[in-house]
Amino acid sequence: MSELVRFGVSIEDELLKRFDAEIEKKGYASRSEAIRDLIRDNIVEEEWESDVETVGTITIVYDHHTRELSSTLTHLQHSFKGDIKSVLHIHLDHNNCLEVLVVQGKGHLLKQFADQLVSTRGVKHGKLTMTTTGNAIPTKGGHHHHDGDEHAHD
Numbered sequence: 001m002s003e004l005v006r007f008g009v010s011i012e013d014e015l016l017k018r019f020d021a022e023i024e025k026k027g028y029a030s031r032s033e034a035i036r037d038l039i040r041d042n043i044v045e046e047e048w049e050s051d052v053e054t055v056g057t058i059t060i061v062y063d064h065h066t067r068e069l070s071s072t073l074t075h076l077q078h079s080f081k082g083d084i085k086s087v088l089h090i091h092l093d094h095n096n097c098l099e100v101l102v103v104q105g106k107g108h109l110l111k112q113f114a115d116q117l118v119s120t121r122g123v124k125h126g127k128l129t130m131t132t133t134g135n136a137i138p139t140k141g142g143h144h145h146h147d148g149d150e151h152a153h154d
């Protein structure tokens with residue numbers, strides 16, 4: 001774990017008032033926590049713009065009766081250049097399916113893949129959630145060990 005560091009910030013009082021009102025609405029307990037989240041958000045954005053390995057989830061809702069749709073989605077997933085870590089499929093009702101894909105790869109590839117899925121005819125709604133661990137994520141080759149100690153993340 002890294003240590004906490006305190007630092008001073010100079011800011012216009014009007015801007016700070018607006019910020020305080022905003023973070024109160026969102027339920028933050030302190031300015032520090034709100035600022036930490038802003039910084040993390042910014043790091044996520046940067047990682048996704050750059051070529052570093054990153055992770056995210058893609059959620060799509062579609063009507064499986066749409067002609068060719070299921071095979072199109074399967075085909076897209078098979079040709080994805082990144083790594084699909086997991087797929088969750090829920091049969092929501094008679095017509096609709098919900099699918100959540102956990103994906104890993106270079107940010108721009110994940111964005112492109114999400115766009116392809118979401119723009120496919122018959123997909124009613126879709127969203128890519130970009131996230132980060134805050135650290136570099138090992139690429140496909142760099143597995144961490146699960147044999148031996150249980151959950152010994154290094």
Ligand code: NI
Binds near residue numbers: 090096098
């Ligand atoms: Ni289904």
